[in-house]
Amino acid sequence: MIKPIKIGALAIAGALALAACSSSSSAGGKTLVVGTDLPLQGASADASKSTNEVIALVLEQAGGKAGKFNVTVKQYDDSTAAKGAWDDAACAKNAQDHVANVDEVAVLGTYNSGCAKIIIPVVNQAGMLMVSHANTYPGLTVPWDKGEPDLYYPSGSRNYARIIGNDAFQGTAAAQFLYNEQGVKTLAVLDDTQAYGIGIADAVQKEFEKLGGTVLRYSWDIKAGAINTSTFQKIKAGGATAVYYGGIFDNNGVQLVKDKTSVLGDNKAFLSMSPDGFSGYPALRAMPEAEGLWMTFAGKSLDGIKKGGGAPAKFVADYTAKYGYEPNSSYSIYGGVAMQVILKAIAASDGTRKGVLGAVFGGKQLCLTAAESVSGMGFCLNQQTGDIDSVTMTLQQMTGGVETDIKTLDIAK
Amino acid sequence: MSNTSVAAHTAVTNNRKWAIGYVSVVATIFVLNKFLLTYLNSDVQKFFNSWFSLSSLAEIMIWILMALGLNIIVGYAGLLDLGYVAFWALGGYVAGWLMSPFFSSLQFNFFGHARKGFEFGIHFHVLIVLILGGCFTAIWGVIIGGPTLRLKSDYLALVTLGFGEIIPQFMLNGSNIAGHNLTNGAQGIGGLDEINLFGYVIGTFAMPEKFLMVSILAGGMIFFSIRLRDGRLGRAWLAIREDELAASMMGVPLWRTKFSSYSIGAVSGGVGGVAFAILVGGVYADRFNFVISIIILSMVVLGGMGNVWGVVVGATVLSWINSIGLVQVGDLINNTFGTHVNFPSYQFLIFGLLLVLMMLFRREGFLPEARMRMVMQDEKGDVDKKVSDETKIASN
Numbered sequence: 003m004i005k006p007i008k009i010g011a012l013a014i015a016g017a018l019a020l021a022a023c024s025s026s027s028s029a030g031g032k033t034l035v036v037g038t039d040l041p042l043q044g045a046s047a048d049a050s051k052s053t054n055e056v057i058a059l060v061l062e063q064a065g066g067k068a069g070k071f072n073v074t075v076k077q078y079d080d081s082t083a084a085k086g087a088w089d090d091a092a093c094a095k096n097a098q099d100h101v102a103n104v105d106e107v108a109v110l111g112t113y114n115s116g117c118a119k120i121i122i123p124v125v126n127q128a129g130m131l132m133v134s135h136a137n138t139y140p141g142l143t144v145p146w147d148k149g150e151p152d153l154y155y156p157s158g159s160r161n162y163a164r165i166i167g168n169d170a171f172q173g174t175a176a177a178q179f180l181y182n183e184q185g186v187k188t189l190a191v192l193d194d195t196q197a198y199g200i201g202i203a204d205a206v207q208k209e210f211e212k213l214g215g216t217v218l219r220y221s222w223d224i225k226a227g228a229i230n231t232s233t234f235q236k237i238k239a240g241g242a243t244a245v246y247y248g249g250i251f252d253n254n255g256v257q258l259v260k261d262k263t264s265v266l267g268d269n270k271a272f273l274s275m276s277p278d279g280f281s282g283y284p285a286l287r288a289m290p291e292a293e294g295l296w297m298t299f300a301g302k303s304l305d306g307i308k309k310g311g312g313a314p315a316k317f318v319a320d321y322t323a324k325y326g327y328e329p330n331s332s333y334s335i336y337g338g339v340a341m342q343v344i345l346k347a348i349a350a351s352d353g354t355r356k357g358v359l360g361a362v363f364g365g366k367q368l369c370l371t372a373a374e375s376v377s378g379m380g381f382c383l384n385q386q387t388g389d390i391d392s393v394t395m396t397l398q399q400m401t402g403g404v405e406t407d408i409k410t411l412d413i414a415k
Numbered sequence: 416m417s418n419t420s421v422a423a424h425t426a427v428t429n430n431r432k433w434a435i436g437y438v439s440v441v442a443t444i445f446v447l448n449k450f451l452l453t454y455l456n457s458d459v460q461k462f463f464n465s466w467f468s469l470s471s472l473a474e475i476m477i478w479i480l481m482a483l484g485l486n487i488i489v490g491y492a493g494l495l496d497l498g499y500v501a502f503w504a505l506g507g508y509v510a511g512w513l514m515s516p517f518f519s520s521l522q523f524n525f526f527g528h529a530r531k532g533f534e535f536g537i538h539f540h541v542l543i544v545l546i547l548g549g550c551f552t553a554i555w556g557v558i559i560g561g562p563t564l565r566l567k568s569d570y571l572a573l574v575t576l577g578f579g580e581i582i583p584q585f586m587l588n589g590s591n592i593a594g595h596n597l598t599n600g601a602q603g604i605g606g607l608d609e610i611n612l613f614g615y616v617i618g619t620f621a622m623p624e625k626f627l628m629v630s631i632l633a634g635g636m637i638f639f640s641i642r643l644r645d646g647r648l649g650r651a652w653l654a655i656r657e658d659e660l661a662a663s664m665m666g667v668p669l670w671r672t673k674f675s676s677y678s679i680g681a682v683s684g685g686v687g688g689v690a691f692a693i694l695v696g697g698v699y700a701d702r703f704n705f706v707i708s709i710i711i712l713s714m715v716v717l718g719g720m721g722n723v724w725g726v727v728v729g730a731t732v733l734s735w736i737n738s739i740g741l742v743q744v745g746d747l748i749n750n751t752f753g754t755h756v757n758f759p760s761y762q763f764l765i766f767g768l769l770l771v772l773m774m775l776f777r778r779e780g781f782l783p784e785a786r787m788r789m790v791m792q793d794e795k796g797d798v799d800k801k802v803s804d805e806t807k808i809a810s811n
Contacts, residue, residue, distance in 0.1 A: 042757075042759070043759050043760060043762075047760070079742065079759070082737055082738065082759075083737070083741075083759050083760065083762030083763060084706055084707070084710055084737050084762070085701075085702070085704070085706065087701070088701075089702070090695045090697070090699050090701070090702055091474050091691070091694075091695060091702075091738070092738070093695075094470060094694060094695040094696065095468065095470035095471060095474065095738065095739075098468070098469070098470045098620070098622055099464065099468060099470070101620065102464055102468075103464075116601075116602075116603065116699055116701065119603070119605050119697065120605070120695060120696055120697060123605075123606070123619070123696065124619055124620075124696075127618075127619050127620070128620075139602075141602075147599075147602070148516070148519040148535075149516050149519065149533060149535075149606065152532060152533075153516070153533065153605060153606040154605075154606075156530060156619075195587050195588065195600070195601055196601050196701070197601045197602055197603075197701075199601075200590075200600060200601050200602070201602075221588070
């Protein structure tokens with residue numbers, strides 16, 4: 003029998019030998035690393051791939067530099083194939099890896115707020131800047147649940163910024179639209195039992211009740227193909243005149259929309275509305291049952307960016323020319339905006355983590371003008387919270403299988 | 416010296432060898448990461464951080480702990496459990512409840528190490544939480560196992576499957592139980608306390624210490640698994656696994672023996688759940704799905720059902736592949752051959768192929784237990800003999 007000590011010794015010797023055989027480190031100017039932390043597997047894989055491509059293009063168009071520093075991107079995957087989504091263990095591992103990579107000065111991500119909750123406290127203690135293009139859970143930056151957001155900042159100072167409005171804005175906008183403009187007095191609010199879905203459903207419920215309306219709250223079954231007709235029967239019996247889908251379309255959205263139509267009728271007979279978790283899905287656009295669905299979008303839609311013309315539209319055209327297809331959604335473009343923020347912070351820094359962090363949370367306030375931003379939205383980052391100081395919200399409606407922009411709301415914070 | 420005492424002496428010697436081997440590997444990894452790696456060439460550092468990062472190795476230890484727990488239920492006693500993830504979840508939430516500011520209306524600290532400014536909530540010492548996590552899941556093992564372990568094979572599997580679905584759903588929807596928030600639903604419970612061992616604080620970046628902690632837990636479970644297997648209870652489990660009827664005829668109390676395996680297996684799941692929550696810094700209901708139960712079961716089956724070291728190998732290989740292995744191997748292949756294959760997306764294909772090939776050519780697993788190997792080889796021998804006999808008859 004081979005002794006275990008020998009096996010261990012052989013393994014370690016082999017590993018060291020392999021490492022020794024690898025190429026030697028390159029010399030040259032100082033190159034800083036930006037780590038992107040996205041779910042590269044599962045349902046969000048396409049969106050993440052597109053986001054990474056947008057980030058690469060932004061860096062390429064900046065000549066691979068930020069000020070006097072060369073910049074490269076290192077991609078981290080916070081998902082596992084086994085889960086098919088973000089994975090808490092992968093997020094915890096990435097957090098340690100971000101800090102361990104001494105050349106890395108900032109983290110771009112995450113896509114999922116749950117993953118951000120794990121990574122922020124770790125990189126916070128290392129004094130690293132983190133900028134998200136997609137986290138919408140309010141408690142990451144502003145008081146929400148007890149202890150939030152201080153729970154995520156053990157060092158006592160902020161290191162996390164996001165360039166998108168939180169769920170509270172989207173939920174508030176949706177509730178106000180339904181109550182004030184559509185005259186809905188009893189609203190059924192559904193959630194998909196996931197962090198994002200519950201957060202946004204809570205925000206809609208809170209605002210709708212504040213306005214004086216009545217809310218019937220349910221969760222939908224997110225298992226693929228699960229039938230939810232009994233929930234809609236309850237909604238019908240409860241006297242609601244509209245339904246709000248708080249969640250993402252990936253979570254059995256096809257069946258949900260079909261079940262709603264079969265029990266409550268189409269969107270002319272019974273109004274329905276969703277957050278941006280339902281945006282950008284060809285499968286939804288192709289559904290006749292989705293015709294007339296109202297949607298809110300935190301930011302500008304891809305369609306809005308293209309129609310807006312100027313530099314943002316040119317950027318989308320450049321992307322399409324380079325990769326042969328359009329960005330997956332405007333969230334991908336926001337990934338590019340987050341990269342622009344990081345590049346600007348690096349350019350204004352001395353190339354250290356402390357300097358990059360200080361460029362956002364100290365000294366002069368970091369702003370991105372509408373002319374600079376690849377999304378066409380200008381903003382400044384609040385140094386106390388890390389949130390943007392103005393939020394653009396787009397109201398859309400599904401018409402003829404297209405998410406059509408109805409109007410854009412600029413909400414000042 | 417009698418045959419029995421010779422066998423016992425051999426077993427002790429073998430166990431000691433493995434113990435030395437295990438301790439050597441863990442100590443080497445600890446020393447390398449804690450003291451040596453920072454002095455080595457940056458390429459060597461990058462190699463280890465990419466291929467064998469300490470976070471991944473710590474995670475592997477958790478999977479080993481889980482797989483060994485399930486091995487007692489499935490590998491030793493032969494009870495098919497398809498809901499083992501429930502114990503992981505229960506253990507994790509014990510850590511969330513007893514080591515965090517989550518129950519903000521309370522303020523209770525029993526040798527815990529609450530973060531500054533977050534003294535509210537419940538804060539027990541980590542060692543107490545590990546024990547309580549094990550006890551809590553053992554109680555749930557008793558509650559679930561008591562009425563259900565009289566069932567056999569398929570029926571038992573279905574009941575455990577149900578248990579594995581109910582508990583995570585409860586955690587996911589437990590933010591409003593009669594007006595009380597017990598689990599914080601999909602948001603999970605974060606901000607777990609740091610570890611304070613007798614004045615030595617294991618902080619966020621103390622990965623070598625955290626690795627050592629989970630390695631000690633996994634090592635303890637290896638020790639208990641081996642000792643239990645070789646003892647009277649372990650032999651009773653194996654007897655039930657091989658032939659329940661024959662075991663009962665020999666005087667083995669079936670229900671009591673099965674019950675003990677289920678409860679002891681549950682303890683391991685609970686302890687592992689606590690350790691995992693500490694590693695991640697929180698507990699999130701999203702993790703606890705059916706796939707996790709199946710992966711743990713696959714670790715047991717592929718490694719070698721009933722063999723502790725086989726299960727350790729199975730858990731190590733599969734969890735490494737799942738966490739970084741496939742990504743690194745994929746990158747290596749892509750960089751070498753200039754391809755752009757997204758290897759992680761083929762994980763289930765590779766996993767499925769591995770299962771099929773193993774079942775075709777090595778059903779007993781990577782490192783099979785001696786009895787299991789004999790059973791499998793006998794069965795294979797019987798089938799081969801039967802096929803050979805039928806061929807002869809046909810040719811005559």
